[in-house]
Amino acid sequence: MTEKILMCAPDFYGIKYEINPWMKIEIQSDYEKARKQWKALYNILKNDLKVDVQLVPPREEVPDMVFTANAAVMYGNKAIIAKFKYPQRQPEEEYYADWFRENGYEVITLPDGMAFEGAGDALYLNGILYSGYVPRTDIAAHTYISELLKIPVISVELVNDNFYHIDTCFCPLEDDYLIYYPKAFDEYGNKIIETNVPEEKRIIVNDEEASYFTCNAVNVGKNIVTNITTKRFSDLLASKGFTHIQTDMSEYMKAGGASKCLTLKI
Amino acid sequence: MIEKLKLKGHIIDSLILSKLLDKLADLGVDCYTSDVKVGTKREDVSEATFVIETEDKELLKEAIEYAKKQGAMEI
Numbered sequence: 001m002t003e004k005i006l007m008c009a010p011d012f013y014g015i016k017y018e019i020n021p022w023m024k025i026e027i028q029s030d031y032e033k034a035r036k037q038w039k040a041l042y043n044i045l046k047n048d049l050k051v052d053v054q055l056v057p058p059r060e061e062v063p064d065m066v067f068t069a070n071a072a073v074m075y076g077n078k079a080i081i082a083k084f085k086y087p088q089r090q091p092e093e094e095y096y097a098d099w100f101r102e103n104g105y106e107v108i109t110l111p112d113g114m115a116f117e118g119a120g121d122a123l124y125l126n127g128i129l130y131s132g133y134v135p136r137t138d139i140a141a142h143t144y145i146s147e148l149l150k151i152p153v154i155s156v157e158l159v160n161d162n163f164y165h166i167d168t169c170f171c172p173l174e175d176d177y178l179i180y181y182p183k184a185f186d187e188y189g190n191k192i193i194e195t196n197v198p199e200e201k202r203i204i205v206n207d208e209e210a211s212y213f214t215c216n217a218v219n220v221g222k223n224i225v226t227n228i229t230t231k232r233f234s235d236l237l238a239s240k241g242f243t244h245i246q247t248d249m250s251e252y253m254k255a256g257g258a259s260k261c262l263t264l265k266i
Numbered sequence: 267m268i269e270k271l272k273l274k275g276h277i278i279d280s281l282i283l284s285k286l287l288d289k290l291a292d293l294g295v296d297c298y299t300s301d302v303k304v305g306t307k308r309e310d311v312s313e314a315t316f317v318i319e320t321e322d323k324e325l326l327k328e329a330i331e332y333a334k335k336q337g338a339m340e341i
Contacts, residue, residue, distance in 0.1 A: 152279065155280040
């Protein structure tokens with residue numbers, strides 16, 4: 001079955017505010033370079049990996065709308081729309097909800113005051129929704145979603161400010177493999193991962209690789225698309241039967257995002 | 267001083283209950299669970315009611331703040 005991914009062109013992308021440790025207004029993104037990097041990722045997904053890429057229209061007042069991973073978490077035809085923690089991103093919620101409604105999805109919204117940042121903080125692995133909490137998502141949202149969808153939701157606390165969404169440090173792959181960065185989790189989170197994911201399925205990134213947002217990967221079948229990273233990581237993926245595709249995401253790293261943040265599987 | 271709180275969610279699989287009890291013990295407050303309902307199916311949530319007790323007002327405040335970060339609600 002063809003994978004379907006939602007993206008948003010970076011027409012209005014830029015570092016307009018600071019809501020994570022990576023964002024510095026004085027370190028602005030380069031407009032043309034950012035467009036080229038986004039287009040390269042789009043072409044890899046659409047042309048090389050034959051993904052059905054859908055586009056939500058960009059809006060001028062929300063520069064981070066390019067990071068569609070945060071739009072929602074999907075469950076079949078249901079889109080559970082984000083409730084952004086920071087007011088700067090909250091206008092995105094309605095734009096995403098409109099797009100999902102117009103495209104035939106059932107839109108579900110969480111109660112007011114319950115922060116939840118979509119698939120940036122909620123990723124499926126082996127039938128369980130692993131969800132990050134504290135920096136951007138309230139743990140109460142995990143319980144709400146579990147009861148709403150009747151699915152198991154495992155909560156893992158994110159303890160490293162640089163890895164403020166779970167998709168920056170935890171990436172489930174095909175065949176229940178997992179790329180992750182242990183230092184982004186506390187001892188309880190690591191114990192959960194070690195208990196639930198067999199050792200041979202765990203692909204651990206080191207400090208250098210984590211700093212390139214290597215965990216922020218797009219998985220299409222046996223293909224893994226990441227920012228430029230190390231040969232060690234490529235070799236590790238190859239040893240597990242995956243093909244590694246690297247594409248420069250440096251302009252998006254300035255906002256604390258990389259390839260996965262620019263995509264949402266729908 | 268006593269505070270009664272409730273945790274609800276996948277608090278067993280997520281080790282939230284363990285983490286909370288460990289942290290409260292480290293803080294030095296007395297804590298005991300009064301009621302635990304464990305979900306029977308994989309997707310079921312569990313619930314735990316617990317009481318925090320200390321004579322130190324600041325410590326109680328810190329303990330409650332931590333418990334709330336882990337999803338506890340005052341009851």
